[in-house]
Amino acid sequence: MHTDTTAALQEQLLRRARAAARTHHTPTPAESRGDGPAPLSRAQRRLWLTEQLGPESGAQYNVPFATRLYGPLDVDALGTALTGLVHRHEILRTRYGRHDGEPYQEPLPAPAPVTVRLADTDGDGRELLAEEAGRPFDLAAGTVPRALVLRHGPQDHTIMLTFHHISIDGPSLDTVAEELAGLYAAARDGVPYREPLPPQYADFARRESAQAGELGEGLDHWARRLAGAAPLRLPRSADAQARLAADRTAPLDAPVLSALRALGTQHRATLFTVTLAAAFAALHRFTGETDLVIGCAGTHREGRAMRGLVGLCVNTLPVRVDLSGDPAFTVLVERVRDALLDAQQHRDVPFDLILERLGAGARDAEGTALVRVTSDVLREPTALRLPGLRAEAVEVSLTDAKFDLSFGLLDTDRPAALVRHRRSALDEATGEELVRSFAALLGAVAADPGIRLSGLPGRAVERDGDGHPAEALLRAHPEVAEAVVPHPDAEPLLAYAVLRRTDGPSPARLRARLRAGLAPEAVPAAVVLLDAMPRTPQGAVDTARLPGAPAVPALDGPRAAAVTEAFAAVLGQVPGPDDDFFALGGQSLTAVQLAEQLRSGLGLPLNGLDVMQCRTPRAVAALLETRATEQAAARPSARPRRSRPGTVLVTGGTGGVGSFVLRELAARGRPVLALARPESAHLVAGDGVDVVEGDLSDLDGLRAAVASTDAVIHAACTFTRPEVDVAAMEAMTGAWRRGPFVFVSSVDAYGHPADARVAEGAEPGEPLSPYGRAKLDCERLLSEAAGHGDRGGASAVRSPIVWGPHARLRDQLQWGATGILYQAAANGRPIVLPGPGTHGHDWYGAPWVHAAALARAVTACLDDPVHGVANALSGHVAWPELAAELVELLGSNSRVLYGEEVHPDLDHHWHYRADRLADALRPRPGEDLRSVLASMTA
Template sequence: MHTDTTAALQEELLRRARAAARTPNSPTTSGPCADGPAPLSRAQRRLWLTEQLGPGGGAQYNVPFATRLRGPLDMDALGTALTDLVRRHEILRTRYDRRDGEPYQEPLPAPAPVAVRLVDADGDGRELLDAEAGRPFDLAAGTVPRALVLRHGPQDHTVLLTFHHISVDGPSLDTVAEELAGLYSAARDGIPYREPQPPQYADFARRECAQTDGLAEGLDHRARRLSGAAPLRLPRSADADSRRAATHTTPLDDHVLPALRALGTQHRATLFTVTLAAAFAALHRLTGETDLVIGCAGTHREGRAMRGLVGLCVNTLPVRVDLSGDPAFAVLVERVREALLDAQRHRDVPFDLILERLGAGARDTDGTALVRVTSDVLREPTALRLPGLRAEAVEVGLADAKFDLSFGVVDTGRPEALVRHRRSVLGGTAGQELGRSFAALLDAVAADPGIRLSRLPGRLAQQDGDVHPAEALLRAHPEVAEAVVPYPAVQPLLAYAVLRRTDGPSPARLRAGLRARLAPESVPAAVVLLDAMPRTPRGTVDAARLPGAPAAAVTEPFAAVPGPDADAFTPQGTADAAPLPGTAAAPPPNGPRAAAVTEAFTAVLGHAPGPDDDFFALGGQSLTAVQLAEQLRAALGLPLNGLDILQARTPRAVAALLETRATEQAAARSSVRPRRTRAAGTVLVTGGTGGVGSFVLRELAARGRPVLALARPESAHLVAGDGVDVVEGDLSDLAGLRAAVASADAVIHAACTFTRPEVDVAAMEAMTGAWCRGPFVFVSSVDAYGHPAEAQVAEGAASGEPLSPYGRAKLDCERLLLGAAGSDGRGGASAVRSPLVWGPHARLRDQLRWGATGILYQAAANGRPIVLPGPGTHGHDWYGAPWVHAAALARAVTACLDDPVHGVANAVSGHVAWPELAAQLVELLGSNSRVLFGEEVHPDLDHHWRYRADRLADALRPRPGEDLRSVLASMTGAAEA
């Protein structure tokens, strides 16, 4: 054997795969980028699809790049350098959209200048950095990087640049840092920056797209290598729906990494390969599985033409290893090395093409793809090293995890073992145990590479129970108060649950969580939400009285509680469930919507499916799921998204889902009167079905004002009535918003998503653009003040960092509104900032029980001690909250129609100290809770500001029954007792 040649080839392949391009290189000149839109690269396409499949794209793919700089920082030079950087690299000013179902990227004009926000910060400013890094991007609007500078002192700053991963990868940050240093120096000294123009990422994407046909041989090989591999079933924690990340690091002794490197040298492997082998071993100990797949990152950066390129040039490489036979760890390193080399030889084959070739077998029942676990070696992070300044990289973490589980080794001056996981995979204790056991495993194999896998540390105990596994998982869910799965008494298998709060998870979301964690035969056909479990005289659950139970004739269906991501759900209305016994069955497969589903499947996938054919087995993948949902949504006028397709999967299930949603829509529309001719002086009200909006509608009715209420179809009957016309839509329907605003003579915008601030801002932008006459009142929030420096806050006072994403969105919406007011025939604008809103309404009752004050309510309701911050804690003489009665807020808002404030006004009925609120709740709930005082301040209670409310004082003056005790009594139920 030519050992030296083979080893050199292997080492070179691994070196290329792990290359991070950390040595600066001057970029070479490339030809001009072709005009017009370009296709997305394969890596970009995967990220883009995460926002198209359904809600929740969020900020998990943000890339924060932070550096602490000490010395004289020239802010003007920094702003000029960042502007020039964005001008040089089109990918940093690119928007992403879709044409004829296919995504494309298109550069925007170079901005002049890129804004750099300067904020004074106490301490390290960690909250400010985390909040900024967690703000989502809108890919359709562009991905210009955001710049935040924290000023800790005259010559002490932290610079945070936030990019979207669709625009950059790790090596891109090295190029960004290098060029910014040169551009900063040139701007500071007033000299031109003479480096040649860099290559443009759109050219790379076009080349990759053109070379797809040449990947056939590699694709065939990788598909054969991964054939039969299935997504790993990991343990699951009680936090069943959380993508939030938990990270556990454990220090390693100084001898561990040198020993692992020496082990790699003996087996012609790098430290990365040995670490990957350790990850396989740890995963085997965790799950007991021997056929495992772990993903690692490959790179497309090869040759001089790629030097200086900013963009996403990575590919996920699935590495499959056989761990059977209880091998020694050194033998496992050999197996991992061969598997990794095989993946590296075909690293140009895109991961999504492999998934498409493998079909349904490479996805779990919830559509999750093959790679759930990753591994890496982390080295010193890149820092922005500007001339004349001392630089120190600052780690800024993101709240969401990209993968279920990741193993890593931190290879710096302070070596560590790292485990990062979604909280839905492991609870806090289990995650910490896995982190410690991974560090112990690394130490063990460093000391004895011949140790067999069965002797390694780590094996988390599996939970056993005497109840059905679906029932155990539902009981463990933090938002489920009670659950039961009668087994095997009910067929098909059904699950029943009672939620802890009315805005908890929907039945579809609960069932999707079960599908992700259980074998298919253990997944209930439906999760039915109940107000309460039926009981026998002895207090046990009466299975015969459960909806759908064969021994009981169900005369009145139990009301289900809609979640925030659901339409109205009834027992037969879960998203992808079979019809329940004892309820009306779904139409047969040859119904009109079933025919439309079959037609859409055929049009999108290219061949006619059977009613129970699996979407993935038919060749479907993420983009076709989006296209299929859009076609059906347009054809049938029913809500549907790509995530629905991935979860339902078969034509029969999709048709059943659509029938359910059609029934709900028809029931709502039957209660709505035909639209009348619009009356003069009509006021458009958004959010009329919410707690605030409902009081606004009552106040307008009392004043005799004609109303146009914006409502979703399933909720329209809740607001329709005399003097109230209904237009169907929501904040995400920008065209419908514009039309509604343009038809009205005044606007009261009282709706808020509460979950996606970017939706609020986009909606306000659309509404102010269509606003052409009359006054406009926006129900904002005191969160827009952030953390003011003074405890007494005047109306319209400057905001203080940090602002929450919700508060910042409110502030952005106010700016859009006030900037448009008084021009082109528009009337006056009023931004009415409200605090906690209380009143006799279901949504508002839930805010008392589960919102910022929920910690007090729940403690009192359950008789637990109530621990409050004492006066003077952290230097504040008062802790409490401002509040407003919903009726008073409605009067204030409607008063602004006739007398706009032309700016910001506060709507505050009063301020309640936490001890006063706690005492009221204890009395009204008949609780025996004790009120204690301590030096710690719970985040939900860390509020010490009082807000003036002078401009709307007349409208806010309390009326009988609007005092604090009365409204609390009505919300706790004490008023009816």
Template sequence: MATDTTAALQEELLRRARAAARPQAPEAARPRAGGPAPLSRAQRRMWLMERLGPGGDARYNVPFATRLRGPLDLDALAAALTALVGRHEILRTRYGQRDGAPYQEPLPAPASFAVRVVETEGDGMDLLAEEADRPFDLAQGTLPRALVLRHGPQDHTLLLMFHHISIDGPSLETVAEELVRLYTAAREGRPLREPEPPQYGPYARRENERAGALGAGLDHWAGRLAGATPLPLPQPTGTGAAGAATRVVPLDTHVLPALRELGTGHRATLFTVALAAAFAALHRLTGQDDLLIGCAGTHREGRDMRGLVGLCVNTLPVRVDLSGDPAFGEVLDRVRDALLDAQQHRAVPFDLILERLGAGARDASGTALVRVTSDVLGEPTALRLPDTTAEAVELDQSDAKFDLSFGVLDTGRPAALVHYRRSALDEATGSRLGEAFAGLLEAVAADPAIRLSRLPGAVAPVGADGDGHPAESLLRSHPQVAEAVVPQPAPEGPLLAYAVLRSTTDGPSPAQLRARLRAALAPGLVPAAVMLLDSMPRTERGTVDTARLPGAPVAPVPEGPRATAVTAAFAALLDQVPGPDDDFFVLGGHSLTAVQLAERLRKELGLPLNGLDVMQARTPRGLTALLEERARQRAATPRAAARPRATRPGTVLVTGATGGVGSFVLRELAARGRPVLALARPESAHLVAGDGVEAVEGDLTDLDSLRAAVAGADAVIHAACTFTRPEVDVAAMEAMVGAWSRGPFVFVSSVDAYGRPTASEVAEESPSHAPLSPYGQAKLDCERMLLRAAGTGGRGGASAVRSPLVWGAHDRLRDQLRWGATGLLYQAAAHGRPIVLPGPGAGGRDWYGAPWVHGAALARAVTACLDTPVHGVANAVSGHVAWPDLAARLVALLGSDSRVECGDEVHPDLDHPWHYRTDRLADALRPLPGEELDAVLASMISG
């Protein structure tokens, strides 16, 4: 006991000695240039909001909390805080008013800084929340407050409270870094010599002096925001609760990488992709096309502002038109362009823009023009003091700065969030919106071509989606049509259209609407009649009740074990029992749930099904019908008897056999009489099994099945790919190479592995050039893994066959033409929209277009490598087609009236200026009759 007492006494004496040696904080404030300074525009807006808001408003408090485990020297902390506020005048500034104009004035630096310490059990979140909600009095000053909760001898939570008028996000990082250095110096009893930081007062003066030179920028913003009105959000029932709420929904780990890859293809950052998703979610919530979202900008530019603490943010109002039910990729392009325009005029303070707009900045009720914001949030800032482990503590604030904010958490635990005022959205709507925003991010990560109307988060009226009958979209595009639906007709029944007009006293007649459809659609797509209704009949969930439409046939409810399984799967995953025609996405489903639903039904029923099938069939009735048809197909397909392994010398394992490339490879191998092992899931085995083809169970995620299949084959053709999960592709190749012990190995790779070469002509085995997409990088990694192993341990030769777009008469390849790399052109032609292409010279390139290969030619090239491996990389290209030629062919084949134009802009989807040399496999790729470009396109479009 005496020893413990002596040690404690020595520690206390040492602490006091260090404290005595510490440098004292400045006794007076540093000289100020020019006395009181005007407020910056951002400060002025905040000062006005404080005055207009309720008394004791804490919405602009900035809490900075850190859990610190380890020894915490409170005296060193107080000294560090004293020195910090002495260095930065803005942290000890009061705000007054003279002759109606606000001003800011630094106060003398305090001689010491008070740190309140409270002993507590538990996490003390209630104490932290109480302190975070305690308002500042701007007239008295914004000196930070410090609260330390002592959970144990070496366990503390430190809360520093600032006011937003004196600090922003970058400032908080500066404060955290400086406090660590100041604390360390104080604890060690030595002075810290740091250069004088820039002060905020001179910055505010410069901004006010430059205000007169912003006329052109203000004119731009006035034009850009002309006619914009505050967005109507769904109002809560009653008066709405007080305070704010946050809904956080975790995201799968693959979502953010997929969104980054999507952004790369559209010259956009993750921030821009998240902003586009926020616009899409807002459109689905409100049904509005003309939308405005605010983004945080900054005035921090140049070396002179490095280390400046203060409020240097600026709100950038981003206005986007989402009319026309665009695909998400098009939404992203529109948002990217609007954000770039806003950033080019970021020098104009938002406060001046509001003054210029005058009454237009608010509606009659006083609602602000910018009600919604969006951001991407990284790991929160923590105060990492020496000899401690630091963990940021997030505090829920009782109010929100805007009515609604969308966020994407880009951290080790990715998530989507919505933060909203309860007076703007009720709890049920806010919760649904959070789930819908997460589902939307997952949906566009899985399918960037998905249209707005197919995304989660729809509000009533619903029931018409962008992938429905083309007459539906045309009717909805009429300015006087409020709603339209064209349901699937009964067998032998007429195709009927139904519409609700915006006005009951004026509008087009049924005959005029049908004439509009007749002028735009092929004869077989024109409804027999257009019927005008006062309102659409609806189910209890708000979807259009097609069974109650006039003249609609009464369809029987699906019955049988598959119908029962589908209904049970819907109910299990969506927490509600669906009706036969309830839409999967209206019920709250999204792309990830669609995959889960498909996997559940595939295992239970033993039939091939994937997430895309669910997204297309959508309803229990449609999904049941699809499964019934696949059951009939399987029953009608004869199954080949399995033969003993010893009777099949020279067997070739083919992965991806049920895909477009794999199906052509199987045909080519059959023509050559080669025995085949076709890797397939159990429920898909009947699609590939036949004479000379034995199906073996497995897929890319089942590494044991891959190893076993490779070990049982004398040669391998690896044509399977996830497209969106590169980590799965690389792991699968590693497993296959590890099991490969004999014979040749052919890998169907992609020209994406070349990246973005500087030359227009790309020779075989040219080096790759950054940037590579995650898909292209995975292909390159798999090639290197394979080629390093070739010829070792009894292995044969290896061939990496780099393929471009693969075209041919197969459903998977048809989908690629419609929705893949060429989907932009196909969809524009299919809907009669103008097609704008990069012309010669755009972006400094003479040619833009697509390399392509016929599926049959690729199969010949791949199988040729079994007999004569290339021992490296070979290109497999049937030809190259310029974008204008491809667009003209699509317009002609689809009977479209789209106008094709060339300009200087290069859309990211069309930014492909490379020709690929094909030398090693030229003989095998020589086209046969029917493999010409026109023939293959015609077969894909008519199929």
């Protein structure tokens, strides 16, 4: 047989074998049993609740797993391998629902095949990786991992798999990498993968649920161990980007690691324990506190039965250590070692159950839980090592931080100290100072393990005092065991104290001490001595039982009864007006249930996070009164919806763009039907505007709304869930029967064009972001639907950055390219820009449009459709010009610097033509660049 014929036949046989491998499915144990839904594990429950409490959690709990691979990659074999992996582990294809208020997990049928998205890229593709990692999952729809392959060259690829943390943890990634390598080899060679089926996570969750009643002794232990512990107070940053993370590292000399290991060996401690002790020392130096709690990760993985299990098996262990007495660091290591061993002996008790047991004392006034600080040792990241390829792990950082502050030691070829913090917890300067002092501290204890804490690098940060100043001064008295000023605004002002012994100082002497140390208006009228503080059942001071305490006013108002009834129904006891939600036994799930009951019963916006922050019936009732007032002011009269000829359906009316569209339609006298969520309906209702309740996920509601109107302006967008956007457009175009349809699209649909000058409607250039690809898909759906029956013209209006005086549009100052420049100018930091000619591009900047001009362009398409794609731009602004405007408007002293590196968010060098809508876009007074920036930064 001819050699070429033989090779062709072998290739054909191999393709058939691969096809058989893709379609063959060995049932997993759960599918064979048919057990169906299972309870969530406690760890899963915590993550599920973050999405239920309030605002969308975004990609905070996404787990990106990326590897750069050099050599001949078989993408088809990779897809087959990933499909096999999802077949083997039902947790990777599980959806999460709720029945009678309780969450459950349920495996979905295994998809065949799992999609692998392939994209070409010229550079390292970090922008694409970050965009993919930042796309949130919809837990109700399932958590099948997403696969993206970037092709840098014929034998140079980056593979990134994105998981949700609810289905995977760190040790699971090792299993995933090992199995994918075997599955890939089997798919490439056309042979079956014969490894035994792994254990399934649902079985672990069922066992954990069945053993929940056996945790009493462990809970008792933790209640004793953490009695009196409170969340650490950290200095607050002015940065509004609440959860956004900052990662800071400082290099360590190579001998430091070996010295720290030797220190651990001498004191029967691991490197992790020594690092944890260093974190305690650094936190002590930073805060001045001696009673500290730091969290570390525990695991439920024990024994052979858990080997090969993919799932979330982690638990937070709160380690509490006493740092008083200025101990030597070696003494601290021993204290930390003993505390860590004690915690590990009770690691089976879920942390959220511990919080529930501790009650209100385990949270601060903002609802923040006990553990705000964590510590870990980080080693070389896991890489996907496929046979025949050279692998390098790729770090893909997410923008959200799970804790306020984390200390880390990088145990790699390049050792370093790491500090990760939320930007709302520490500002940039404090974060930089902290990582430098942590690195110096590690070096100091490596050189001299016997050094005392007072001799370590770092300085205490000044913080606001706790409570009333009289309270702090009384507590500082050596003879006072406890003190409280419960009502700082009461008349007369009273302080209460418990002495350490019966012959301690008199009330008069204590008050004289206060007069000497406080301003006259801060001195209590009396100091009342007590034998013991009255306590609530949860251990907090019961201020209502203090002698002379002011009478608690009753809870009144039109919604007071509903709030009290909801608290009682959910928590099982009638609350007092100022009883604390957590002290009554509340926790995350009951906060969600309470908010849902009040929201549905009163028709007012409320979420679980509101409940956890308000905490008392009085505060919740006051919040509801405020929101009711806002609704009444925004909606002057309630009237039935009526059928009016020429009505325009507007989606996204509560957003920045949609609000200007509504304003423009009102000026033109067009009747409007606005789509809005129930809690936001009052923001858009008014003369000429009727409201239909719904959102982009309510496909039936979208279809009905479109069918009932004579024109559509679709301006709503999820921004982060392209699959929802596309499904919504498919539903709307399917129901479209008459009149024009205008879709507010984005210039992101152009992707990365080859030419710097982009004509309207030009073909897209790869790579396209998921957001841009969704816009392109929506435009295609609209184009395919146009021209049938009585349907009018179809217009896709592509807009760039939208600026205007609106709260939602001011978000542009926090995110993306504009956010980078604004935040740097606002904080006086240097602004680093790519100079002309960098990477061969003459100009870097962005197109922009004033929201009012965009609204004119969009509404103009109702009468004069463009029958295709048109751009809506007010102009283009170069980064140096935008930076200069922001520096001047903010009165900043930031300097503009130029470099050869281009930040991904600033890597924009295209100009777009905007001819078709030029008349509507012609600027009006106040729509110039400087005026709109001034209105947004005011």
